[in-house]
Amino acid sequence: MSLLRSLALVIGLLVVALGAGSVPAAAQNDTESLRPLINALADGKYKETEKQIGDLAATGNPVVAPALEALSDGDLYFRKSDKQVFITSKSGEGYALTDPLTLESAGEAGKREVSKIKVNNSLRRVIRSALGSLTLMAADPKVRKEAAEAVFKAKDPDAIEGLDTAIAKETNDEVRLVMEQARAAAVLNSDRSDGEKLEAVEVLSSMGNRDALSLLIGVRDSSTGDLQAAAATAVKRIEKTLALWDNAQNIWYGLSLGSVLLLAAIGLAITFGVMGVINMAHGEMVMIGAYVTFMVQEVIRNSAPGLFDYSLLIALPLAFLVSGAIGVGIERGIIRWLYGRPLETLLATWGLSLILQQAVRSLFGPTNREVGNPDWMSGAFEIGQMTVTYNRMWIIFFALAVFAGLMLVLKKTPFGLYTRAVTQNRRMAASMGIRTPWIDALTFGLGSGIAGIAGVALSQIDNVSPNLGQGYIIDSFMVVVFGGVGNLWGTLVGAMTLGVVNKFLEPYAGAVLGKIFVLVFIILFIQKRPRGLFALKGRAVEA
Amino acid sequence: MMTSFLFRALDARAGLFLIILLALTVAIPASNLLLPETSPLHVPTYAVTLMGKYLTYALLALSVDLVWGYCGILSLGHGAFFALGGYAMGMYLMRQIGSRGVYGDPLLPDFMVFLNWKELPWYWYGFDMFPFAAIMVLFVPGLLAFVFGWFAFRSRVTGVYLSIITQALTYALLLAFFRNDMGFGGNNGLTDFKDILGFDVQADSTRAGLFIASGLALALCFLLCRALTRSKLGKVLVAVRDAESRTRFLGYRVEHYKLFVWTISAMMAGIAGALYVPQVGIINPGEFSPANSIEVVIWVAVGGRGTLIGPVIGAVLVNFAKTWFTAALPDIWLFALGGLFLGVTLFLPKGIVGTVSQGWSALRQRSASAAYEAGSDEPPGSPDAPADVSHKRASSDASPQPAE
Amino acid sequence: MSRQTSLLYLDGVSVSFDGFKALNDLSLVIAEGEMRAIIGPNGAGKTTMMDVITGKTRPDTGEVYFNGVVDLTGEDEAAIAELGIGRKFQKPTVFESHTVWDNLELALKAPRGPFATLFHVISGGEKKRIEDLLELIRLGDKRNELAANLSHGQKQWLEIGMLLAQDPKLLLVDEPAAGMTDAETAETAELLKDIAQTHSVVVVEHDMTFVRSLGVKVTVLHEGSVLAEGSLDHVSADERVVEVYLGR
Incomplete structure (x- = not known):
């Protein structure tokens, strides 16, 4: 166990050191001055080696870390001819040489030309703490912080002294806090006095995250007396705060799922909700939008790689136009013959969805297509104890923006006015000179186009395959029906509610069962309120 | 009362259909079992099984038509009832395996041993008895x-x-049955059946027997549907389909009628599923997939909804085409199926049987009115026989109307 | 007139849809055997009133009693129809894919449950009754015609026939003369007067000539409540009625 932990520490430090090694330009000048110290390792017994390691560590320059690391791993050799020290790796019969300071390749050497610098376990321990204090005292605060975090994970009691020195020297408050926490973790793992451990519990208790919690639970379960009581109190405190953060995280996940549902359903809210056309090929409009994104990225990759970060922005209008145009085509070609026959429309559009799926499958193949995330869509940041990924965050913003844009179009533009007029009283609208067939086609096109841009967003979080749309169609209908047909606000509230409810159910019931519960809930809900959450009342509804 | 109820079901057309169906039910297995394989009339076993499968599909289509064609309830979830009937039968077949499974456990089916289950879940009790399983085939979907x-x-x-x-209902069941801890074999479903009622499921004679059972079940359910739809209840159903609130204001409790016919239809779908499973040798959650249920609807639409013969013809035709396409031109099948959905709804809303019989009755009406004008003393359709009248009108009577 | 002696009794009935008051404190009493005409401009609440009586819409407040004792607000459409209230819609609604004969057979007073209809065999008495109704609504030679093939006026008559087949105590008739020729309108008025001999009838109508030819008490609805009541001459002399209709 402790071996594993130290390994984790070493690896962590190595990563940090390598990361740092490429950064500091100022340190570059001193690099060569370090060479004699390194080369000194070439001769000497264990005892001297220990001193030499101390000297290297005392420079406080992280550049020496790889050499120490290699030494610990038994990969540090010296060339017999000139007593130059190299990091080596096996290469055929001989060794590939790497300069220990610049980390540049330094040719190869035969088996006989080099000799290994010997280490034993006690030396390895020295190296480890040297490496620890080395990075803990690096010039870059980021490196110091990461080093401290690595110690925290490893909980290595040997690192306590190094930490003490580092804490004493530390000027950055944030880094010092992390170091103190790391020290606390190490103290709890050591055989130090209960007094010190109580202090450490205090430190961890105020740290208040999951890592601290698991440490404290360990302490609570393995100690006695005051220490156990203190740990137990701390555990309770942390669990309470964590529960709050858990809820926040669940809500966030729920909103994220809700925004995906909203994106998928919002086009349907127009075609089904506003126009009353039941379009089972809606999911395929989403799928087509995702494939447009894929094609845009393909073109960019081949001809203008620099534009990759803008690929989504380019794909948005294109997806809208492509899906929208297909939507207009569907309306003119099929749906207009079936107005007033919703069940037939359902069947015809289902047939259409089969055709579109198979067409995409024939064109692009049945497998998933790779759609990349631009830089600004990848990664994550933390708020308190919850993690927020950028792609989810942007999708929430995007879904809300699409919703707001759609509201604007429907409420504030002449087109929206005509649409509402036609859906409320077709004959009256026609007699006022509105070209109702065109409004029908354009409204349907708008709904489909929005499905297309939803596809752009969904391509970032879902597999882009011909079946993409099918996964969303039932959910989308559920959202629209749940929210209340013909009511866009209902769709918004419906999507977010279902998303959040789903995510709160998941921890108790599991993802699949949670989803089943939500479906059953909606089925029951529709029985209770057949017209949805925000139903329109009155005679007009019955007609 | 009962006899008049059943006799009402029969007329020339239904009789002809039943005679053909029953003749095939006897002839096909007979040719399989009695004729030598070299005979040109010999039907190979795989074809018997395939056609047996079509018959169960036809029964499923019939059950969808009963609610959709006559009562205007478009079910996109009848596959769920079909699959539940199938699972009930599958559970019986699983328990028949006994200790012949891979793990040789006398009580637990293989997948439960694999999941490390120690005892049989309570809902598997009783399925070792065929009568119990047969009741469950009707009871669970019902x-x-x-x-x-x-x-x-x-x-x-x-x-x-x-x-x-x-659709959401069948989707929820799909998700549920995919779960291993539901105790229905999860992803893989139930399979590797050995025997049914003591007969080897792989044997030619058993296959023939299952084919005959499917044919008989279809014939009986057809008769039942016929009797239902031609009774006054059937007229109420059509009334509900065409003008639901009018029917309500006449004092009929529409929900009771719908519930009655919906439950009967689900049980018929369950029977179809139960006959399907031993013939194809497997039941898995895929049968719950919403796409399956919608496909059934198109069989009905192709054949002609609101006619009872239509769905049978539609189911057989579409599935025959499916078998052929998926073997010969697999990429084209979904295009063809999609095209079928579009073509039927746009150009053939009455389906094959509806369109043909409409043409036929228009022709007959013309000659009848010609005879009337020529001085026939009997006006077409005498008031003394209203039941008979409605039968003469049956074709147009049954012409599909959109539910709304 | 008190609730107990009335056939239909509405008191203080209000219904609102999303803030819009379709009925506002409406009170109306129909006596046994009475025929009443109800007029009012569009949106006066005539159809909503019918909906409330037949159980399609639940009133927010107010009482609705039939026969003096039966609270209609707690019953659904089917139960109310079985109690003996028949309704004819504004737009003629018949079962278009059934024959005229079947339409009447379905409407005929008989047990309404699914099992009763499943095993139902038509009796001689029922046939006789249908024959009589066919005579009355003058569709004898159309008995085997699909209802879909009837003219607009014939559908109106068929629907009235179906209403009578139910043998209700009270008939609610919504704009029976709408879309009819003058001759048909006159015949319809005669038919209704015949019916009124043996039933109570409430007629909603726009056509003043038609209402005049009925010669019965008139109730004027406006904005969901009763504006005036009395003979047609009496109400048409009423200032407020003139104002509502002419929008002075």
Whole structure:
């Protein structure tokens, strides 16, 4: 166990050191001055080696870390001819040489030309703490912080002294806090006095995250007396705060799922909700939008790689136009013959969805297509104890923006006015000179186009395959029906509610069962309120 | 009372259909078992099984037509009842395996041993007895349909709303049956059956027997549907389909009628599923997939909804085409199926049988009125025989109307 | 007139849809055997009133009693129809894919449950009754015609026939003369007067000539409540009625 932990520490430090090694330009000048110290390792017994390691560590320059690391791993050799020290790796019969300071390749050497610098376990321990204090005292605060975090994970009691020195020297408050926490973790793992451990519990208790919690639970379960009581109190405190953060995280996940549902359903809210056309090929409009994104990225990759970060922005209008145009085509070609026959429309559009799926499958193949995330869509940041990924965050913003844009179009533009007029009283609208067939086609096109841009967003979080749309169609209908047909606000509230409810159910019931519960809930809900959450009342509804 | 109820079911057309169906039910297995393989009339066993499968599909289509064609309830979830009937039969077949499974456990099916289960879940009790399983084939789909229908029809969920929630129903079941801890074999479902009622499921004679059972079940259910739809109840159903609220204001409790016919239909679908499973040798959650249920609807639409012969013809034709396409031109099949959905709804809304019989009765009407004008003393359709009248009108009577 | 002696009794009935008051404190009493005409401009609440009586819409407040004792607000459409209230819609609604004969057979007073209809065999008495109705609504030679093939006027008559087949105590008739020729309108008025001999009837109508030819008490609805009541001459002399209709 402790071996594993130290390994984790070493690896962590190595990563940090390598990361740092490429950064500091100022340190570059001193690099060569370090060479004699390194080369000194070439001769000497264990005892001297220990001193030499101390000297290297005392420079406080992280550049020496790889050499120490290699030494610990038994990969540090010296060339017999000139007593130059190299990091080596096996290469055929001989060794590939790497300069220990610049980390540049330094040719190869035969088996006989080099000799290994010997280490034993006690030396390895020295190296480890040297490496620890080395990075803990690096010039870059980021490196110091990461080093401290690595110690925290490893909980290595040997690192306590190094930490003490580092804490004493530390000027950055944030880094010092992390170091103190790391020290606390190490103290709890050591055989130090209960007094010190109580202090450490205090430190961890105020740290208040999951890592601290698991440490404290360990302490609570393995100690006695005051220490156990203190740990137990701390555990309770942390669990309470964590529960709050858990809820926040669940809500966030729920909103994220809700925004995906909203994106998928919002086009349907127009075609089904506003126009009353039941379009089972809606999911395929989403799928087509995702494939447009894929094609845009393909073109960019081949001809203008620099534009990759803008690929989504380019794909948005294109997806809208492509899906929208297909939507207009569907309306003119099929749906207009079936107005007033919703069940037939359902069947015809289902047939259409089969055709579109198979067409995409024939064109692009049945497998998933790779759609990349631009830089600004990848990664994550933390708020308190919850993690927020950028792609989810942007999708929430995007879904809300699409919703707001759609509201604007429907409420504030002449087109929206005509649409509402036609859906409320077709004959009256026609007699006022509105070209109702065109409004029908354009409204349907708008709904489909929005499905297309939803596809752009969904391509970032879902597999882009011909079946993409099918996964969303039932959910989308559920959202629209749940929210209340013909009511866009209902769709918004419906999507977010279902998303959040789903995510709160998941921890108790599991993802699949949670989803089943939500479906059953909606089925029951529709029985209770057949017209949805925000139903329109009155005679007009019955007609 | 009962006899008049059943006799009402028969007329020349239905009789002809039944005679053909029963003749095939006897002839096909007979040729398989009695004729030598070299004979040109010999039907190979795989074809018997395939056609047996078509018959169960036809029964499923018939059950969908009963609710859709006659009562205007478009179910996109009948596959759920079919699959539940199939699972009930599958559970019986699983328990028949006994200790012949891979793990040789006398009580637990293989997948439970694999999941490290120690005892049989309570809902598997009794399925070692065929009569119990047979009752469950009817009871489970019937109960689900009754409970679902009770809520849905009472709160007057109609039209596409109902269609969508039936779809959600089967989707929820799909997800549920994929779970291993449901105790129905998860992903893989139930398979590797050995025997049914003591007969080897692989044997030619058993296959023939299952084919005959499917044919008989279809014939009986056809008769039942015929009797239902030609009774006054059938007229009420059509009334509900065409003008639901009018029917209500006449004092009929529409929800009771819907619930009645919905539950019967679900049980028929369950029988179809139960006959399907031993013939194809497997039942898995894929049968719950919403796409399957919608496909059934298109069989009905192709054949002609609101006619009872139509769905049978539609199911056989479409599935024959499917078998052929998926073997010869697999990439084209979905295009063809999609095209079928579009073509039938746009150009052939009455389906094959509906369109043909409409043409036929128009022709007959013309000659009848010609005879009337020529001085025939009997006006077409005498008032003394109203039941007979409606039968003469049956073709146009049954012409599909959109539910809304 | 008190609730107990009335056939239909509405008191203080209000219904609102999303803030819009379709009925506002409406009170109306129909006596046994009475025929009443109800007029009012569009949106006066005539159809909503019918909906409330037949159980399609639940009133927010107010009482609705039939026969003096039966509270209609707690019953659904089917139960109310079985109690003996028949309704004819504004737009003629018949079962278009059934024959005229079947339409009447379905409407005929008989047990309404699914099992009763499943095993139902038509009796001689029922046939006789249908024959009589066919005579009355003058569709004898159309008995085997699909209802879909009837003219607009014939559908109106068929629907009235179906209403009578139910043998209700009270008929609610919504704009029976709408879309009819003058001759048909006159015949319809005669038919209704015949019916009124043996039933109570409430007629909603726009056509003043038609209402005049009925010669019965008139209730004027406006904005969901009763504006005036009395003979047609009496109400048409009423200032407020003139104002509502002419929009002075």
